[in-house]
Amino acid sequence: MDYQRYFNAAMNRRRFLQYTGALTGSAFLAACASTGSGGSGGGGNSSVPTLTQWYHQYGETGTHEAVLRYAKQYTKANVKVSWVPGTGNEYPDKVRAALLGSNAPDVFELPGPTVDQVKAGVIEPLDDIIADVKSDFLPASLKPLTINGKVYAIKMINDPTFVYYRKSMFQKAGLQAPTTIEELISAAKKLSSGNVKGLYVGPDGGVNALYLIAGWASGGDFISQDNKIAFNTDRMAAAYSKLHELNASGGLLPDAPTFWWDPSSFTQGQCAMQWCGLWAMPGITKVLGDDFGIFPFPALDSQSQPATIDGGWAEMVYAKGKNVQAAKDYVKWLWIQNSQVQIDWNVGYGFHIPPRVSISAQADKLKTGTASQAVDILNKYGHANPPLWDSTMDTALTDAVSNIVKKGANPLSELNRAADKCNTELQTLLS
Amino acid sequence: MQSLSTPPSAEVLAVRAGKQQSVQRMRQRSFKITLTFWSFIIPLMLGLTVFFYIPILWSVVLSFANARATLTPTSFVGFQNYREMLGDPEFTSSLVTFTIFAFFIVPTTFACALGLALLVNSIKIAQGFFRSVFFLPTACSYVLASIIWKMSIFNGSFYGLANAVIHNFGYDPIAWIATANPPWYWLVLVTVRLWLQLGIYMIIFIAGLQEIPRELYEAAYVDGAHKGWQTFYNITFPLLRNASISVLLLNVIAAFQAFDEFFNIMSGGNAILARPPLVYLYKIALSDQNYGHGSAGAIILTLIIVIFTLIQGRFLGFGRSN
Numbered sequence: 001m002d003y004q005r006y007f008n009a010a011m012n013r014r015r016f017l018q019y020t021g022a023l024t025g026s027a028f029l030a031a032c033a034s035t036g037s038g039g040s041g042g043g044g045n046s047s048v049p050t051l052t053q054w055y056h057q058y059g060e061t062g063t064h065e066a067v068l069r070y071a072k073q074y075t076k077a078n079v080k081v082s083w084v085p086g087t088g089n090e091y092p093d094k095v096r097a098a099l100l101g102s103n104a105p106d107v108f109e110l111p112g113p114t115v116d117q118v119k120a121g122v123i124e125p126l127d128d129i130i131a132d133v134k135s136d137f138l139p140a141s142l143k144p145l146t147i148n149g150k151v152y153a154i155k156m157i158n159d160p161t162f163v164y165y166r167k168s169m170f171q172k173a174g175l176q177a178p179t180t181i182e183e184l185i186s187a188a189k190k191l192s193s194g195n196v197k198g199l200y201v202g203p204d205g206g207v208n209a210l211y212l213i214a215g216w217a218s219g220g221d222f223i224s225q226d227n228k229i230a231f232n233t234d235r236m237a238a239a240y241s242k243l244h245e246l247n248a249s250g251g252l253l254p255d256a257p258t259f260w261w262d263p264s265s266f267t268q269g270q271c272a273m274q275w276c277g278l279w280a281m282p283g284i285t286k287v288l289g290d291d292f293g294i295f296p297f298p299a300l301d302s303q304s305q306p307a308t309i310d311g312g313w314a315e316m317v318y319a320k321g322k323n324v325q326a327a328k329d330y331v332k333w334l335w336i337q338n339s340q341v342q343i344d345w346n347v348g349y350g351f352h353i354p355p356r357v358s359i360s361a362q363a364d365k366l367k368t369g370t371a372s373q374a375v376d377i378l379n380k381y382g383h384a385n386p387p388l389w390d391s392t393m394d395t396a397l398t399d400a401v402s403n404i405v406k407k408g409a410n411p412l413s414e415l416n417r418a419a420d421k422c423n424t425e426l427q428t429l430l431s
Numbered sequence: 432m433q434s435l436s437t438p439p440s441a442e443v444l445a446v447r448a449g450k451q452q453s454v455q456r457m458r459q460r461s462f463k464i465t466l467t468f469w470s471f472i473i474p475l476m477l478g479l480t481v482f483f484y485i486p487i488l489w490s491v492v493l494s495f496a497n498a499r500a501t502l503t504p505t506s507f508v509g510f511q512n513y514r515e516m517l518g519d520p521e522f523t524s525s526l527v528t529f530t531i532f533a534f535f536i537v538p539t540t541f542a543c544a545l546g547l548a549l550l551v552n553s554i555k556i557a558q559g560f561f562r563s564v565f566f567l568p569t570a571c572s573y574v575l576a577s578i579i580w581k582m583s584i585f586n587g588s589f590y591g592l593a594n595a596v597i598h599n600f601g602y603d604p605i606a607w608i609a610t611a612n613p614p615w616y617w618l619v620l621v622t623v624r625l626w627l628q629l630g631i632y633m634i635i636f637i638a639g640l641q642e643i644p645r646e647l648y649e650a651a652y653v654d655g656a657h658k659g660w661q662t663f664y665n666i667t668f669p670l671l672r673n674a675s676i677s678v679l680l681l682n683v684i685a686a687f688q689a690f691d692e693f694f695n696i697m698s699g700g701n702a703i704l705a706r707p708p709l710v711y712l713y714k715i716a717l718s719d720q721n722y723g724h725g726s727a728g729a730i731i732l733t734l735i736i737v738i739f740t741l742i743q744g745r746f747l748g749f750g751r752s753n
Binding site for chain 1: 720
């Protein structure tokens with residue numbers, strides 16, 4: 001029967017295609033599986049261990065080449081550098097996801113370690129590396145990196161934040177740098193005219209920029225020394241209600257194409273002041289020359305001090321990697337011993353402060369002018385939260401501050417509600 | 432009739448051999464067919480299992496465990512995660528948020544898609560062109576549209592498109608996304624989703640409209656019905672029932688799963704203003720690394736969607752023949 005012959009022939013061809021397809025498919029799967037189990041050290045020296053290192057994509061030109069250069073300079077290991085893209089929380093999310101799998105980087109940077117990571121045993125304590133030079137770091141630098149008395153990360157860069165202001169606009173309006181939040185609000189109001197506004201603190205009314213800073217500026221703290229939630233106080237409530245006042249004053253630039261960490265609104269003259277960080281100083285100097293100054297976020301009143309955050313990034317080591325000791329040696333070489341790398345990385349491309357105080361004193365660019373003012377601000381008023389302050393508490397506080405700033409909710413009751421949530425979280429972490 | 436004692440004749444043997452051969456061939460063919468079937472299905476099943484069923488199962492397991500910063504938890508806590516999520520005021524307010532969102536977007540999309548379908552279907556010339564033009568935004572990604580809406584159209588500065596337009600009417604610039612009172616951000620969120628998904632639902636309605644036989648209309652005109660609202664209300668809309676139900680169902684499920692535009696437009700301190708469940712669960716699972724809570728929340732959300740869909744199907748008679 002003809003159709004049967006046709007059927008047989010077609011089936012044979014089809015069967016051939018199926019089997020080859022299945023073969024290539026399984027070969028592909030097998031290939032994927034093998035690369036997952038840690039690739040061999042490419043074309044490098046096979047007598048030294050191979051390490052993988054992740055950086056987030058720094059915006060400044062020359063940073064990528066610099067990290068590759070440092071990795072090549074290190075001869076005791078083959079370091080493969082990954083330059084991971086992503087804005088905001090994307091890079092930290094990627095790192096945390098990688099730490100759960102089998103392909104975690106040996107050395108990676110994060111803003112800081114978390115208690116959960118220590119409990120899960122994925123990060124290595126680095127006390128032995130830092131022991132000799134521990135006093136050379138600011139307490140605010142070490143605080144977010146220390147869990148249960150052990151240091152889990154080495155700070156790479158220190159980033160303080162403060163307010164940039166246009167000296168010419170201030171002179172024209174006859175204003176001085178504000179020393180209290182009230183003065184800041186009236187300055188912002190006075191400097192707003194037409195399309196130019198007094199102050200830019202981000203497109204969300206300053207919540208993301210100032211939700212911690214305003215609290216510190218009232219003299220309080222978020223987690224006390226004896227591990228208790230401490231931010232639901234009257235003074236904190238007063239500071240946040242000042243933020244609400246700032247929003248309602250009409251002196252804020254309501255929106256801009258970029259977030260507060262980019263100084264474009266300031267350099268383009270859309271605002272007289274902007275909340276930003278040290279990293280923006282070179283860009284601002286290029287556009288405005290010396291027509292700018294800085295002042296820290298002012299105190300709530302005479303009973304407290306101005307405040308800034310000791311932000312930045314820190315290097316950590318994956319505890320379950322294959323070459324933990326080699327990774328620790330590399331981190332020690334990079335961020336403890338090699339002062340040239342530390343200065344180059346901090347001021348060569350972007351603008352940050354080397355965390356080791358003795359080394360930051362050696363950097364020429366930080367010795368004069370507004371840069372040295374920034375170093376001063378960090379040393380005098382720098383704050384940080386301990387790792388017990390985790391992202392759940394962060395969200396609870398941000399939500400409370402958003403409600404206060406945007407909806408005018410009662411500050412103390414919002415803070416109390418957030419404090420309850422944070423306390424539940426804190427008890428879970430402490431257990 | 433052959434007795435068992437006499438040997439079978441040659442013809443009988445030939446027939447028997449022929450029958451055996453054909454049975455064998457049939458078995459071979461059915462074996463080949465079965466083999467073909469499985470060799471096509473297995474890669475599909477493999478992919479489905481690895482990327483779909485296993486994660487869902489794992490998620491259910493995680494939801495009963497204390498899984499913080501680990502995907503292989505060691506301590507199981509029963510229904511505690513569920514209790515904590517249902518008692519979490521942020522989670523319940525996120526459920527309220529997406530109910531409000533569904534309340535805005537579903538009727539609006541339904542009405543606009545239906546209206547657009549009626550208009551496009553009644554065009555005499557270049558109907559294909561207009562169908563394509565309205566369908567085109569579907570090809571645009573939600574993220575891209577969200578960014579354009581946030582930074583260009585509804586930018587809170589004086590030079591944003593919307594602000595420039597209202598400036599012409601003498602109004603001050605509004606911070607569309609950052610203002611809590613009045614809640615202008617709903618306008619931004621609803622319009623971006625409307626623009627993006629109008630095309631698909633319009634196409635569904637057009638397909639439904641084209642199934643309505645023209646004789647019904649002609650018969651109605653003969654009986655004296657007026658063109659317009661009367662024929663629409665009495666003929667068109669009832670016969671569009673299946674299309675309407677599909678559109679409603681798909682719309683509601685899509686609204687439940689809203690993530691992209693909320694994540695991209697309401698960022699930073701603005702997030703609290705409109706945070707649907709998926710954005711909140713994303714934060715809990717991936718930023719806070721609390722996989723137990725995140726999974727429990729996801730299961731709760733899934734159950735809500737399933738129950739709602741079943742109720743809606745029951746109520747609207749989905750699948751019942753006309």
